[in-house]
Amino acid sequence: MVKMLKAVRGFKDVLPEDMPYWHLLGEEARSLFESYGYREIRIPVLEKLELFQRGIGSTTDIVEKEMYVFEDKGGELLALRPEATACIARAFIEHRLDLKHTTNKYYFFGPMFRHERPQAGRLRQFHQLNVEAFGVRSPSMDAEVMAMLYTLARKLHIEDAVSLEINHIGCAKCRPIYREILINYLAGQKDKLCKDCKRRLERNPLRILDCKNETCKEIALNAPRIMDHLCDECRRYFEETLDFLSVCDVPFVINPLIVRGLDYYTGTVFELTTTELGAQNAVAAGGRYDNLIEELGGPSVPGIGFAVGAERTVALMRKRMKLEEKKPTFFFAVLDAEAKRFIIPVVLSLREKKIRCEMEHEEKSLKSQMRKANKLGAKYTVMVGEDELKKGKVTVRNMKDKNQFEMEPSVENFLRLVEENP
RNA sequence: GUGGGCGUAGCUCAACUGGCUAGAGCACUGGACUGUGGCUCCAGGGGUUGCGGGUUCGACCCCCGUCGCCCACCCCA
Numbered sequence: 001m002v003k004m005l006k007a008v009r010g011f012k013d014v015l016p017e018d019m020p021y022w023h024l025l026g027e028e029a030r031s032l033f034e035s036y037g038y039r040e041i042r043i044p045v046l047e048k049l050e051l052f053q054r055g056i057g058s059t060t061d062i063v064e065k066e067m068y069v070f071e072d073k074g075g076e077l078l079a080l081r082p083e084a085t086a087c088i089a090r091a092f093i094e095h096r097l098d099l100k101h102t103t104n105k106y107y108f109f110g111p112m113f114r115h116e117r118p119q120a121g122r123l124r125q126f127h128q129l130n131v132e133a134f135g136v137r138s139p140s141m142d143a144e145v146m147a148m149l150y151t152l153a154r155k156l157h158i159e160d161a162v163s164l165e166i167n168h169i170g171c172a173k174c175r176p177i178y179r180e181i182l183i184n185y186l187a188g189q190k191d192k193l194c195k196d197c198k199r200r201l202e203r204n205p206l207r208i209l210d211c212k213n214e215t216c217k218e219i220a221l222n223a224p225r226i227m228d229h230l231c232d233e234c235r236r237y238f239e240e241t242l243d244f245l246s247v248c249d250v251p252f253v254i255n256p257l258i259v260r261g262l263d264y265y266t267g268t269v270f271e272l273t274t275t276e277l278g279a280q281n282a283v284a285a286g287g288r289y290d291n292l293i294e295e296l297g298g299p300s301v302p303g304i305g306f307a308v309g310a311e312r313t314v315a316l317m318r319k320r321m322k323l324e325e326k327k328p329t330f331f332f333a334v335l336d337a338e339a340k341r342f343i344i345p346v347v348l349s350l351r352e353k354k355i356r357c358e359m360e361h362e363e364k365s366l367k368s369q370m371r372k373a374n375k376l377g378a379k380y381t382v383m384v385g386e387d388e389l390k391k392g393k394v395t396v397r398n399m400k401d402k403n404q405f406e407m408e409p410s411v412e413n414f415l416r417l418v419e420e421n422p
Numbered sequence: 423g424u425g426g427g428c429g430u431a432g433c434u435c436a437a438c439u440g441g442c443u444a445g446a447g448c449a450c451u452g453g454a455c456u457g458u459g460g461c462u463c464c465a466g467g468g469g470u471u472g473c474g475g476g477u478u479c480g481a482c483c484c485c486c487g488u489c490g491c492c493c494a495c496c497c498c499a
Contacts, residue, residue, distance in 0.1 A: 006490080061497050065423080083499085116497065117423080128499060196496070212495085262498095271499095282499055309499030335457075366457045374459035385457060399459070 010116075010124025020323035021314045026109065028155040029129050029308075036148050038105040038131060043087040045111070049077040055086030055296055057263025059203050066114040080113035083262070084130040085289070085305055086296070092134055093298035104134040109310070121280030121312050132305035137290060139237055142268045143244030145304050149272060149284055150250045152308070158316040162283055165255035166245075166270040167226070168238040169206065172291065174231035175266075179205060181224050189219050206259040225256045234267065241268055260285070264292040268304065276319065277312055284308040329418060331373035332359040333366055335385035342409075343384050343394070349411045355418060374399065380417065382409075 007013060014022060030040070049069055056063050068080040081087050088106055091097075097104050108130040115124055133145060146164060153159040170178055183205050190198060194213040201208065209220045230238065245252055252270075260269050269287030277283070286306020293301045317323075332347055334340045340359070347357050358376060360369050366383065373381040383395040388406070396417070397404040407413050 009490085066497075112499080114498080117495090118491090119493065119495095122498075126499065279494065280498070285499065307499055312499060333458085365452095367455075367459080368452085370457095370459040372459085378459095381459080383457075387457080395458090397458075402459090404458085 008124075010118040012123055012125070016325060018314070020325055021317050022310070024323060025129075025156060025310060025313055025317065029107070029109070029152060032148065032152055032155060033107040033131060036105070036144070038107040038133075041088060041091065041106040041108050042110070043081075043084065043091055043108065045080060045113075046078050047081055047087055047090065049079045051086050051090055051296070052079055052082060055089065055264060055292060056083065060262060062114065062262065066116055068113050068115055082114045083112055083307065084108055084110065084128060085132060085262075085264070085292070085307070088130065088132050088305075089134075089292055089296055089298070089303070092132075092301075093293060093296055098135065098299050098301050101135070103136050105132070106134075107131045119280070120278035121309075121315065123311060127310035129308040129310060130305060131286075131307075132303060134293065134301050134303045136304075137288070137302035139240035140244045142241045142288065142304055143248050143250070145286070145306065146245060146252070146270055147248035147250045149270075149286070149306055149308070153272065153283075156313065156317055157320050158283075158313065161276055161316045161320070162272045162274045164250065164252040164270060164272055165258055166242075166252050166268070167255055167258040168230060168234060168241075168267055169259060169265060169269055169287075170226055170230055171234050171266055174229060174234055175226075178224070178226050178229040181229060182206070185224055186219070192216075192219060209257045209259055220257060227254075227256055237267065260287055264289040264295070266290045270306070272308075274312075274316060277315060280312065282309065283312045283316065326356065327377035327379070328356045328358045329379050330355070330357045330414065331369075331376060331378035331381045332357060333369035333373065333381055333383045334360055335366060335383075336363075338389060339384035342389060343382070346409050346411060346414070350414055353411070353415065355414070379421065384409075 049067075052063050052067065058064070062082050067082050069077060070079075072078050088108060092104060092106075109127065111125050111127050113125055116122060118124060131145065131148070133141065146166070150159070150164055153162050169175060183201065186193065186197075186201055186205060186208060190201065192215050193201070193208065194211065194216055197208045197211050197213070197216050200211075206226075208216060209223065211217065211220065227235075227238075242252075242254075255271075258269055258271055265287040267288040267290065270285070271282050272284035273281045274283050275281065284306055286304070288302070288304045290302035292303060293299060330347075330350065332343055334343060340361075343359070347359055350357050358373075358378065360372065364372075366385070370381060378399060381397045381399060383397065388394050391406070392408070393406045394409045395404060395406050398421075
């Protein structure tokens with residue numbers, strides 16, 4: 001036997017029966033984002049490695065050990081994108097989009113790649129819906145972005161499965177000060193920290209705050225809070241943001257332990273979390289990144305955005321609703337080649353009118369064709385055999401109420417059936 | 423990268439302490455019903471028990487190796 005080929009580890013097929021969920025997610029997201037003035041952008045799967053090193057941060061886990069990196073034929077180091085914000089920022093800078101509008105709002109959907117060990121809710125190729133707004137730095141904007149995210153959850157009927165958690169991680173002025181204070185506190189208890197956190201102490205001390213290790217958690221719980229060390233401007237910004245969130249009628253909880261794994265975040269950060277996805281609790285996450293564009297060599301333009309994990313969202317949707325594929329309106333049961341010749345022009349015309357028609361192509365008994373029509377869930381079965389051919393008519397059977405009648409197989413007649421019984 | 427669990431039909435699972443030709447339900451194909459679906463009954467197709475080796479009179483079962491999947495750590499969407 002020939003060796004069976006399988007998909008690459010961590011890469012998954014999405015089969016047709018799953019598509020209704022993906023389509024609903026895509027359609028709701030598109031119409032919602034566009035109602036807020038966001039425009040779709042598409043970016044390449046591959047970027048120069050340097051973009052992610054500079055954008056995400058070269059000491060982050062994502063860049064350090066999770067990227068698919070390879071050398072191109074010309075010797076250039078390229079990477080499959082592990083996330084989209086840096087890519088969209090690159091496009092924003094490259095096309096000087098800041099000169100075209102004062103605010104630039106984009107959304108994007110596509111696959112991301114991270115070489116991690118696959119697990120519940122975690123794949124090596126996964127999909128994200130991204131939203132990025134460049135050019136505005138204002139509490140009401142932040143609230144609006146979060147309101148949009150929460151509304152998406154509502155539209156997908158998963159709002160009871162998630163909670164919006166929000167935090168503020170300071171600005172270029174107050175974060176370094178807080179960072180020192182935190183390091184001082186943590187250094188005092190260094191012996192009790194897990195080995196990963198000992199390492200984080202130097203590289204990314206804020207991350208220790210959401211370590212899952214029990215003793216680290218306890219230490220984090222009593223750690224100095226960023227909230228108590230924000231500068232006046234940041235504090236005011238955060239308070240106003242919360243106020244606008246209330247105005248938008250978005251439920252949220254403040255979680256001082258939320259930090260981000262990517263270096264570009266500043267100020268407002270938030271996550272849409274769930275407890276229903278195993279160890280993976282983030283369904284969506286985002287925040288403000290006011291220095292990213294400039295750090296990537298662009299103009300000094302602030303930004304805010306978020307990414308929604310599509311697979312995780314779909315998993316939650318599946319738990320809450322049963323969606324099915326569309327079913328055919330007509331199944332044409334044909335008993336011989338003559339019958340096919342007779343009916344094919346009509347079938348093609350109906351399909352042109354966007355009416356889903358199925359026709360049997362193999363030589364099958366009427367019984368088995370009926371079975372097939374039933375299995376496909378066709379609304380009507382249209383029978384074409386010797387008797388019908390003689391009369392120039394077809395027999396139409398309503399599969400639900402079993403009513404059966406003959407009619408002339410004109411497109412108009414079929415369309416009338418569709419109208420009468422939509 | 424580290425740890426744990428699991429690999430039997432397309433799917434979900436059986437098969438004693440190592441012992442008959444590896445079974446069942448669902449699904450599939452057909453028949454009962456020669457041109458009428460769902461329900462019922464009957465029949466049929468479908469397996470290198472992940473792969474390789476070892477132990478044994480005998481291996482789905484035990485041992486070694488290997489590959490794969492899942493879960494957790496880690497990380498994050």
